[in-house]
Amino acid sequence: MTLLEVNGLKTWFQTPWGTIKAVDGVSFTVNKGEILGLVGESGSGKSITGFSILGLLDAPGKVVDGTIRFNGEDLRAASAARLRALRGDRIAMIFQDPMMTLNPVLTIGTQMVETVFAHRKASHAEARAMARDALGRVGIPRPEERLDAYPHEFSGGMRQRVAIAIALLHEPDLIIADEPTTALDVTIQSQILSEVQSLVAEMGMGLIWISHDLGVVAGLANRIAVMYAGRLVEEGPVDPVLDTPRHPYTQGLISSTPIANERGRPLRQIRGTAPPPLDRPQGCPFQPRCDYADAACASELTETVVGARRWRCLHPLGVTA
């Protein structure tokens, strides 16, 4: 069942130097119990996509076009009060570094209890019990005591567990996780990933996992969406996309992963750099870096849909025209 449907989303930033099209026509859906991996380089617009859904864009960012439907409700038309009521309750968000996102001068307990109070009437004792249970659920030892601790008294991995516990407080329908394990050691990262995987399966919620790490997404997500320069260049079920990428950028991302490389050979890389946001090429944004580009790539690109997969490329790999 479709939980979130984003269609033709455009989020632009009007600046004195021009319009930054951070997200420029992105469409995807997330179903209940499904994990969507949103992959791309920094600046590709993946975090802005997440903030657009929650209505948390910093000025001058603005959703200028497209629709966002959550459980059938049009979020673009929703009032500020309605969005506030949804945030943290039906749609939760996990950020990259809880050291920066948890308030350093308030205890974990205070910050969890206030999140409970933001969405339901409860006594202080009930709210505290909910917070304690949520901490216990994500594997934090002695949760009752830890409620009175401050963020700096937790290790990085434990802090991220706290953030996940806060996200789970109201058993949301959708969680948007923005690079939540990027700052962690690999061992801690895999612990958190497996926790998240089982929680999603257990609670049947949808999850958007924003990451630049293909390896993590490969092991976690059901479907993968690759973003480049504000566009979705390829989307589909994880295994086919990673085994037989259609878009040259996806191919480039995969071969840039050191693990895919044969030892001793120089690492492959995508030549050039991502285009500056104010000066993106006409047509396919990837063409200046693409080995397959020709004159036709400078025209507006149409989307090709084949089965569960889709891509935006005139010269898809492994497809004979």
Next chain:
Amino acid sequence: MTAFIIRRVLQAVLVLILTSMIVFVGVYAIGDPLEILLAPDASMVERAQVSASLGLDKPMPVQYWQFLVNALHGDFGRSFVYNRPAISVIFERLPATLELTITALTMSLVIGLPLGLWAGTRPKTLVDESIMTGSIFGFSLPHFWQGMMLIMIFAVWLGWLPSTGRGEIGTVFGVRTSFGSWDGVRHMILPAINLSLGQTALMIRLTRTGVQETMPLDFVKYARARGLSERRILFVHVMKTILIPIVTIIGIEFGSLVAFAVVTETIFAWPGVGKLIIDSIGVLDRPVVVAYILVIVTLFIAINLVVDVLYSFLDPRIRSRAR
């Protein structure tokens, strides 16, 4: 915590001894109090007599040593002018000054914090620009001039408020204070406004800057992502963060308010220590000057100690380091 306080008290004693030395030498250098205390036609015998009775005939280091020994016994000498213990002359006047200072500080907080929050949450709007421009007047117009203007407008032209003196002093909960009577409150208004204008301006700017620096931080965005109300974010999350610099400034400013009170007390003929010290310097009443400065230094040290302790309540990261 105990080790911290012991260390601070030892530091305080050192600071007190050093200040007393500097002040003692300074006042000694200004001039001979005998010139002022005695009539110009006093005989040499009279001179020697008075000089001996005040201990002024001994060399300066001996006088200082004598002062130090007496001070350790709680005796700061007798005022040359009032012929009473200097410390009791000061403590008699101190409540008036403290009352004025605390009222001014409270006013600057009650007015400055809300205006600063208001301006801070609406950057680059008319409200923000007006408050900020207005606050520039608060601290750039000279203190004494503000005082004179207040007197001219509210006492002379409008005739609403008295301009001099402390008025009738009532008793509230056993404390003698101007707040005990309506007349006392009326006398308090103008000097308190005069003393608080600069502080209010400072408080506005400090709060506004704090809010504008804190609002874009990630924890505010995260608080929004959790669905918290803007009110909760502003008054709990942002407020607790910006309170740290504000408490620091209050601590420093409380001291300088007592010092600024000299000007305000002179303009409004407020019978506080500020006026006393100006008069005492004029007549070279050394025991009063030295005792006054030591009292002020002690006050500063005490305030700083309170501020440091408050820090650890406001910022848990400091607390765990101190442990």
